[in-house]
Structure formats: structure tokens, C-alpha cells
Amino acid sequence: MKAVVYKGPFEVAVEDVEDPKIQDSTDVIVRITSTAICGSDLHMYEGRTDAEPGITFGHENMGIVEEVGEGVHAVKQGDRVVMPFNVACGFCDNCRKGKSAFCLTVNVEGFAGGAYGYVGMGPYSGGQAEYLRVPFADYNCVPLPEGTEHEKDFALLADIFPTGYHSTELAGVRPGDTVAVYGAGPVGIMAAYSAQLKGASRVFVVDNVTNRLDIVKEMGAEPINFDDGDPVEQIHDAVKDYGVDRGIDAVGYQATAPDGEEQPAVVLNQLVGTVKATGGLGIIGLYVPSDPGAPDEHSAKGELLFKVGKFFEKGQTMGTGQADAKRYAHTLRDLIIAGRAKPGFIVSKELPLEDAPDAYERFDKREEGYSKVLLKPGR
Secondary structure (H helix, E strand, O other): OEEEEEEEOOEEEEEEOOOOOOOOOOOEEEEEEEEEOOHHHHHHHOOOOOOOOOOEOOOOEEEEEEEEOOOOOOOOOOOEEEEOOEEOOOOOHHHHOOOHHHOOOOOOOOOOOEEOOOOOOOOOOOOOEOEEEEOOHHHHOEEOOOOOOOHHHHHHHHOHHHHHHHHHHHHOOOOOOEEEEEOOOHHHHHHHHHHHHOOOOEEEEEEOOHHHHHHHHHOOOEEEEHHHOOHHHHHHHHHOOOOEEEEEEOOOOOOEOOOOOEOOOHHHHHHHHHEEEEEEEEEOOOOOOOOOOOOOOOHHHOOOOOOHHHHHHOOOEEEEOOOOHHHHHHHHHHHHHOOOOOHHHHOOEEEEHHHHHHHHHHHHOOOOOOOOEEEEOOO
8 A cells, every 4th residue: 555654854755654454353454535634743753753764654534344353243334434633542541541652552652642643652653644553443443424525624623622621621722711822733723712712811822933823813713913012012912911811822832933943842841931829831732851952961861941939929720631532522523513613624735645745845834825734646
């Protein structure tokens, strides 16, 4: 089959690889109909992780079940399904508590939690390919209505929609809250959209990429361009209060200052300044324990200069960690079916799988029209 294979920093290729096979009785094989390029993939693409050449990318996947292991009971051949990116068993202590992002059994050689096609997240190939093996399929496949309706919306259930929603849970967003989201990439946009769905009174989104800030304005949120001045001051001036109720980091460890200098802790510290005393911070942007391309020796070891004194003084709370996408996927699916949620507005391109190398390059450069790309194997 054809698949997107990592070759080295800033290089992927579409190559012939071995077709996946049923390995355990609880597996299914899914023919991929939509698979998205994620901002998290860029960390590997840019050589900012320990990913080795040869890995097949792709953790945002949906498609049609083609083959079913004899131990699978809730999924059958021909079912349309989406796979939240967390690979999980469904029966360990964490899974039973709804913490499938930190499954204790699927990644025995690494930290808790697994994912498709991501470094350090277990031996699971990615779905930027024609077919994908899905382990523990009864737990990891979310069923969808037959047909092709809502394809773009449903594809986002694999990651960015539930991840954005998760950030609002981490921050404690409630109806009437004011919210600041740092980062207008796909996850940041979905965080802002989720805050709106939950009834936030005002939502600010901080970035400096004009075409992304245009999307922010079109969706009814308030864009803040950090090239125009300190975003903390801009938001304080806008709310004329002690700050916003909730703040969300959708940037992570590759954050930059207006001059382009990489400052891994800058967004964390800006959030502390942006959010009022006793407010909540949701950290969904990726932070890593090691970074081969870090700007300094401490950042290379995941050690960041965070203003913990001010954070403590303000009595703020912080939620962090990988999203439990499965925890929200069924509910968000039902909102899509009911017409109450339409996250597919963020999808800017639908391209054949063969166009992946060019799409990665353009997405990495933040080119207009490449805010969120769906790849369509077999097109």
C-alpha cells in the first residue's frame, strides 16, 4: 500500500510499504478515507523529536472497516468509523477511569499512553496510508452513520475537535466566562470554537499569522496579533478587568517571541499574566522531556523558566497533558449529527495522499490555504 513515510528533517515521501495484517483477535483493518496532517506531526517533520526515519505518520484517521479479528464484537466489516488518536486497551485502571490517553498497557517500553504514527507512543503505524491496523477495535473505533455525510466534521473527531474541547475542560471554561487562547493553529481554533459551544461570553485568540487570525474573526472570536504589542496588555485593555477567567495554551514548546526568537516558556508565562487571580489554565500545546533542536541546554531537557511564583501568588489552577479524545468523541459526534457543531469549517484543503510532501512543506510554512489539510488515500 501507499503511505507517508518520514525520511528525515523536513522530508516525507509517499512510498510502498507492507499492508497491515490482523495481529491479534481484537484487531480490525480499516481502509482510510480521510487522514489529517496535524500540527503535532510538524514536531517530528522538523526533526524536533527522537523520531527515526521510516515511521509512517498519521494519528487523525477515519475510514471503512475491511477486515475484522475473531475477537471483535462491536465493529463489523463495512462499518464507517473514526479512530481517536489515543491507542488504548479499555480495561486498565486508567482506561476504566476515562483516562485513555494514559493507558497503562499499550506502550510498555515508553510512558503511559499510545498513539498511531507518533514517536514514543508505541509500535502503532500511522494512518496517512491506504490501510490501518486498529488494536482493541471495540474500544478504539467510534462508529459513524453510513454514507459520506459530515466527512470533514467527523474526521476532526480523531484529534483536534476533542483536543480543543479537552483544553476547555482543563481550563474549567463555563458559560459566561471570558477566555484567551494562545495559538490560532487548528487546535487553537477548535479550543476557541469549543469555548463558544460552552457559552463563553468573549473569546480572544492570539497569533501573528494573518490568514489564521482572519479565521478567528470569521468565527466570531476576537483576534489578537502579538506583532501589534504585548498580547497580555491587549487583552487586559479589551476586557477592562483583572484579566480573563480562563486561558488556553495551544502553542507548546516551539513558541516564539515577535522577533522570531524561540522562547519555549513564553506562552505559559503570558497565560499567567493574562488570566485573573483564581482563574484556570488549560495547557494542551505539546511540551516534551527532550528536544534535539532546543534553543538552550535546559530547554533541551524539558526544563523551562516558568513564573511559578506569580502563578502561586494568583492562586491559579493548571490542567495539562494529552487529550483523552475518546472521552469526548461520542458526544461531539452526536452534536455534529444534530447540526449543533460544524467543526469542518477549519478544513482548508482536501488532497490526494500523493500530495502529502508538498502539503507538509506548505503547512509547516503556515501558507494561506493550508490551515488544516485532509489527505484522501485512493482519490
